[in-house]
Amino acid sequence: MSILIVGSLAFDDIETPFGQSFDTLGGSSTYIALSASYFTDQVELVGVVGSDFEDKHFDLLHSRNIDTKGIKKVEDGKTFRWAGRYHYDMNTRDTLDTQLNVFADFDPHVPEEYRDAEFVCLGNIDPELQLKVLDQISKPKLVICDTMNFWIEGKPAELKKTLEHVDIFIINDSEARILSGDPNLVKSARIIRAMGPKTLIIKKGEHGALLFHGEKVFFAPALPLEEVFDPTGAGDTFAGGFIGHIAKTKDISFENMKTAIIVGSAMASFCVEKFGTQRLREINKADIDSRIAEFVQLVNFDIELI
């Protein structure tokens, strides 16, 4: 099953308490696509890059069977750049620099052969552009959407318009509180789902993720890790594993979404182990299966004894 992914492609300068990494390939769609590529070989990317996005970067995506026909290369432009520094606790970070470059004029064009995509994953970009992408798709089976504080506060009306066309909305806990205006996450979930998305996933970083659907709620923890090396892209990697599992199994039931959240959490746990996308390019199916088995151990309990 094909997954169409729209989002940023970027070069990041990352500083953590453990070291620094420069000109690291990043961006929301890069992480989503790499993560999803472990579950289906029909991953299609729509985005924009500059002339500094070299063949080796395309090769990296192609090595994971990611289709890059939808990536527009602006020859006289530069790729989006982000620089950030993580604090000692690795949960908070400061953005040191943002250079939109070619991303400032991004006008997503979905290639003809992508328009029948069954699964659409809208990475964190301007909600108007997210809607523009949906307008070009014929009849997706499922639309997943991410966003960030910048759009919630800067373009609330546009975001709400986009949300009317979204099936699964993924945000973090502080974003949920801002968007809903309520500090309680259960109430937030109800308020946000009334804006359109039937299903809401609230990411809580190292504290796991909550899945809300109908009157049901499911919780997946993050794996307790001894070393968190670089959290950049963990949320996008989570989304990629989630949609990857859904596309692979062709099952959009609540029960299967639970499993997909565990798969996404497992993928995110790899992401943070090394700088940038490095770990996401090294792992194999056996690594993923064994990581998922760790999650089963982590949350499984025997209730028969009670």
Place this chain on the structure above:
Amino acid sequence: MSILIVGSLAFDDIETPFGQSFDTLGGSSTYIALSASYFTDQVELVGVVGSDFEDKHFDLLHSRNIDTKGIKKVEDGKTFRWAGRYHYDMNTRDTLDTQLNVFADFDPHVPEEYRDAEFVCLGNIDPELQLKVLDQISKPKLVICDTMNFWIEGKPAELKKTLEHVDIFIINDSEARILSGDPNLVKSARIIRAMGPKTLIIKKGEHGALLFHGEKVFFAPALPLEEVFDPTGAGDTFAGGFIGHIAKTKDISFENMKTAIIVGSAMASFCVEKFGTQRLREINKADIDSRIAEFVQLVNFDIELI
């Protein structure tokens, strides 16, 4: 199976964004005992109160079959008092007032008939007093111990001495980081367990709890609640449910500890629904079973699909 509980008995003045409650029966051992009383009728309390601790307070404990022979009443003294105010997010609180009163001279004496207790739960008191209690017990099957920042920072040597005799140590995440000197909880757990306790439970408040034992780790979420009315005593209620389930099942295996953590989490989810111990006095077996079933729904997922 009998559970011996040592800790504070107190009257609390509690202020939350939702209201105020004065002269509310509280204290660590009160919450632990009430919670454990739903799983065994052999709960024994050791503590100290003043003349303001009336018959109605004893009656309340007796109504849950809690043995109060070990509570010393100082006729010319006043019971320990605590006053606190919770912030808007309900995760942080300020202590407004602490009056130790009779608790300042607390010298725990374990009655003869309690000394063969199989399970001992040392609530948050001076680690020297915790050790003094253990010296009076013949041969407990399991010793559980709680503490707080005040003792970790004020009496680290005494605490470490006590920990050498503890099987299961329960602390929260910030306490674990202070005691271990390491911000990473997995590393913290290893460092703290080297101090003595084979098993460590790290409570993360609304973010659940982690159980470390050998090379194994288990995670239990907190139930996502729409209304958190008063978090006072939730951690002690958790401990009471945990030890209650262990005592009821007489099984100290890691597998059963997992179930006990879920039971403790279920009990804590009741505690926060009303002021003080109120909710803990209203519930019944069916309420508890149905709450535990909610936890199964919350974390259960089907891995066969992968």
